[in-house]
Amino acid sequence: MPILKVHHRTTYRYSQPVAFGTHRWLFRPRDSQEQRLILAERQISPEPSEVSWLHDVFNNQIAIARFSDVRAKELTFESHITLEHTPHSGTRFPLDDSGQSWPFDYDPDLLIDLAGYRAVHYPDPAVAEWARSIVPDSGTTDTAELLLRLTNAVRETCRYSRRTDPGTQRPAVTLEKASGTCRDFTLLMMEAARILGFAARFVTGYIYVPAREKGTIRGGGATHAWVQIFLPGAGWVEFDPTNGIVGNEDLIRVGVARDPSQARPLSGSYAGPAGSYLGMEVDVLVNKLNDDVAASGPGAVVSFRG
Helix, strand or coil: CCEEEEEEEEEEEEEEEEEECCEEECCCCCCECCEEEEEEEEEEECCCCEEEEEECCCCCEEEEEECCCCEEEEEEEEEEEEEEECCCECCCCCCCHHHCEECCCCCHHHHHHHHHHHCCCCCCHHHHHHHHHCCCCCCCEEHHHHHHHHHHHHHHHCEECCCCCCCCCCHHHHHHHCEECHHHHHHHHHHHHHHCCCEEEEEEEEECCCHHHECCECCCCCCEEEEEEEECCCEEEEEECCCCEEECCCEEEEEEECCHHHCCCEECCEECCCCCEEEEEEEEEEEECCCCHHHHCCCEEEEEEC
16 A cells, blocks of 8 residues: 655744744644554644644644744744555445435435535525536436536636635636636535535645656645545545546545635734734645655745735
8 A cells, every 4th residue: 555755844934023823733634444644743843832632523633833932033834744545546436326326315314414514605606507507408317427527527617726825715706717726626516516415525635646647637735625525325535626536546635624714724823013924835745655756856835925
């Protein structure tokens, strides 16, 4: 089974020394049968006075860093992760008979737990029309084929682009601009899936890009985002609309959430003069054990300016 290694560094810069408030850091991958965490090391500079851990409502593991009596012009969060990764790809997931064809109904007991993931969060007629245009004229279809069609429709409709400002576009904006980031594509697919009756949630993590596929696989060099859809018999299944990936191949799952705003990799505050924030840089490198690092290339640096 492949061993994947992730190095992630985020640096905030300021024009003069500032004090730092509490920061929430989502960096530790979710352990599972196909993704076994081997090592997760962290370093924060300046060193916080306290680091504690909590499990949020989605069972993500969040590190809480608190600072006292420290001021600096830079704040850096750095993590090194090693994990064993078992890839599963393609649309041959084990669906129950009840979910083989769309439309279908979830079990009433499951609906209680899936309600928040099925609810449309950003209602808009244009998004609803676009989602329903993907459904065959017959009104029924194979569930796996429909979801594959939806996954591909996002990147066929919209052009991928990096955006330096944080946050996620509303799905209607992504459709109107016909462009967006991986998180914009993810939210658009989530909302379209919800309109069609599926339970969908947001996933944040990383993507491994083999050297031979650089330039064709999008989302490397920073955190990546994709969709999980709950299917009877198969459970939560991964769909990456940015790259047309079905399954978890090359995807490293760190956190899940009902909405992108609930799965920020890093958030916090500072105290200092207005305008002292200069921006942030994010540097991510994902390699497979025994990869030739020179062939894989350095991690891309993404800068965010205030």
